[in-house]
Amino acid sequence: MRTAPGSAPDLRLLSFNQMTCNPANLSQAIDASSRAGLKWIGVWRHKIKDASVEQNGKQIHEAGLRVSGLCRGGMFPALTAEERQRRVDDNLRALDEAAALGAGTLVMVCGGIPEGSRDLDGARQMVVDGLSAMAPHAKARGVRIGIEPLHPMYAADRSVVSTLGLANDMADKVGSDQVGVVIDVYHVWWDPNVYREIERSRGRIFGFHVCDWLVPTPDMLMGRGMMGDGVIEIARLRQAVEAQGYDGPMECEIFNQAIWDQPIDDTIARMKQAFLDCC
């Protein structure tokens, strides 16, 4: 399915995921986003450390920003029941933090195969169990849980949820309005079923992330590119999620040392232009 071309992306929906400039702390990312006139910011949990999460939430709000998503919950699979429970407990705290920040969505990187195991199916079941254990607390806190399928090259060590189809299957199994998907073009662009699965995601798309796939890819983790510098049909994917009713923020999230080394204001300026030109 190719939606009609022509509709431009809405700059008011663009969100700066703070890991696009990892050297900056949260205050610096808030200030730079605000200076650039952005309306949204994507926050990472490990960046919340110089103040309480409530203080960070107040700072973001007073800067005229909203939190598009909190990264990241997940990492469910573990060899023992005790360790799995410890991880669920941490995910419940992540929901509290998301609520305190006013983040509508907690982005889930669900975890890989436990060390020493080869049980991929078992790890996938642990993800479903963990998500199910989180759903009631998510409802109580008013936070949505967004399962982010990760590229299959991360299946062993970062997320056993390797396709949007599997994320949709898992959301179906959990069966809660609080549980949906976050779609990052980097992770799904190659999938022959991606447009069909975006249609299936209707009503539960809780986030949309953009960046690009560089050729050649310089690194499995740190090799992402700015929109337009790679081969992903980003506008087509953006139009496909919008065709399913998604009207939320669009986060730019790039792990790339060369981009991290740029001044944050330059990165945000470049991101805005790339969003308008290539998304």
Added chain:
Amino acid sequence: MRTAPGSAPDLRLLSFNQMTCNPANLSQAIDASSRAGLKWIGVWRHKIKDASVEQNGKQIHEAGLRVSGLCRGGMFPALTAEERQRRVDDNLRALDEAAALGAGTLVMVCGGIPEGSRDLDGARQMVVDGLSAMAPHAKARGVRIGIEPLHPMYAADRSVVSTLGLANDMADKVGSDQVGVVIDVYHVWWDPNVYREIERSRGRIFGFHVCDWLVPTPDMLMGRGMMGDGVIEIARLRQAVEAQGYDGPMECEIFNQAIWDQPIDDTIARMKQAFLDCC
């Protein structure tokens, strides 16, 4: 689907893909395979250079070996019709070479998105067109064309055929008995649909390759591991292809500098043991 455990792999089916020891030339790979008592060898086209392909075929036969597969045909997508025709022509020559070697299967690495393009669907159509153009000559030569789905991390630059499901779809579209699939565990292990798609491949599985996915993966291209050193459920996959009637050779194909640096006899000895222990 998990087949009943217990059935052991048959060492008589093990094939040494010569790229598991890239420093060796074809004669050295033939001699080492024969010394180790193997019955099969996997050959690469660019290694055929010190003699004619007929002479190489004779040498392999006289060493008591058969060719499990010739790597590789493919690389169909290109921006111009002339360049696509040039590639089809080269693939027809590859079929001639496979026939001269007595290789039952030409292994297809189908190619990425043409440089300067983002048209993934178009590239996939070029693959179907190229395979269709090859099918009559494959029938005339008695060589089977095996579409090898490659891991999605190679979708941009090596093969737009990213899943076994897509390879099956393409084989259906071409609609020739000569066109089927080659299944390499490295490329498909992560796929939530892999066992379903292996069932769908019944009758057209023209090859099976083994190695392992290391954690962490040291390199996107050169990061493969010996069977047992990673997380792939190799025996389960092997039993799944056998459950669909596959009784052909099983190639060990590993790109890994540390393994390339070992003496070829050591590598083959280690491969045999790993095959028995972990496949």
